[in-house]
Amino acid sequence: xxxxxxxxxxxxxxxxxxxxxxxxxxxxxxxxxxxxxxxxxxxxxxxxxxxxxxxxxxxxxxxxxxxxxxxxxxxxxxxxxxxxxxxxxxxxxxxxxxxxxxxxxxxxxxxxxxxxxxxxxxxxxxxxxxxxxxxxxxxxxxxxxxxxxxxxxxxxxxxxxxxxxxxxxxxxxxxxxxxxxx
Numbered sequence: 001x002x003x004x005x006x007x008x009x010x011x012x013x014x015x016x017x018x019x020x021x022x023x024x025x026x027x028x029x030x031x032x033x034x035x036x037x038x039x040x041x042x043x044x045x046x047x048x049x050x051x052x053x054x055x056x057x058x059x060x061x062x063x064x065x066x067x068x069x070x071x072x073x074x075x076x077x078x079x080x081x082x083x084x085x086x087x088x089x090x091x092x093x094x095x096x097x098x099x100x101x102x103x104x105x106x107x108x109x110x111x112x113x114x115x116x117x118x119x120x121x122x123x124x125x126x127x128x129x130x131x132x133x134x135x136x137x138x139x140x141x142x143x144x145x146x147x148x149x150x151x152x153x154x155x156x157x158x159x160x161x162x163x164x165x166x167x168x169x170x171x172x173x174x175x176x177x178x179x180x181x182x
Contacts, residue, residue: 031056055080102126 029035033056038046045065052059057080061072070087077083077097086092096105098121105118117133127147130139141151148168154161 052076 029051033051034049036046036048046063048062048064049058050060050062051057055076057074057076059074061074063070063072072085072087074085075083079101081097081101082095084092084094090111092109094107095103096107098104102121103119105116108115115133117131119131120129121127122129122142125147127142128140129142130137132138135156137155139153139155140149141153142149149166151163151165153163
């Protein structure tokens with residue numbers, strides 16, 4: 001095995017029983033960020049990383065493998081939170097936050113088909129009480145004085161798909177799950 005060039009690191013990737021060990025060549029930047037990872041034996045695959053110079057957040061990952069190149073682009077909002085990612089023009093995901101900074105929605109576009117899911121919270125808490133995409137809906141119920149879940153209900157429109165009730169022992173230990181007959 002050749003020695004790694006200056007500024008590079010060699011890493012041995014985990015292997016399954018009987019597989020040949022793969023050696024990865026990593027190129028690091030001046031701030032300790034990984035800038036590239038390559039198959040050190042064949043150089044047939046590589047990952048290249050790009051960072052925002054102001055925030056140091058990962059902004060793009062270029063993946064080269066099997067003769068194809070894909071670029072995964074990541075975005076952040078003004079507060080530095082992830083706001084989305086895209087893979088070319090065929091796939092994108094966006095994240096929304098409410099006025100308290102909690103995750104509120106996810107929007108996706110796959111081959112120009114748009115989907116949106118909205119998340120709701122238990123009043124005066126950070127507990128997600130459910131989500132809905134306009135067709136499907138999940139609602140979680142909690143004990144009134146603690147953050148322990150008591151039931152989960154899944155619906156398609158007004159039709160009940162499933163409902164699960166949670167039973168607890170003393171000291172709030174989970175005892176069992178009951179699925180009522182529909």
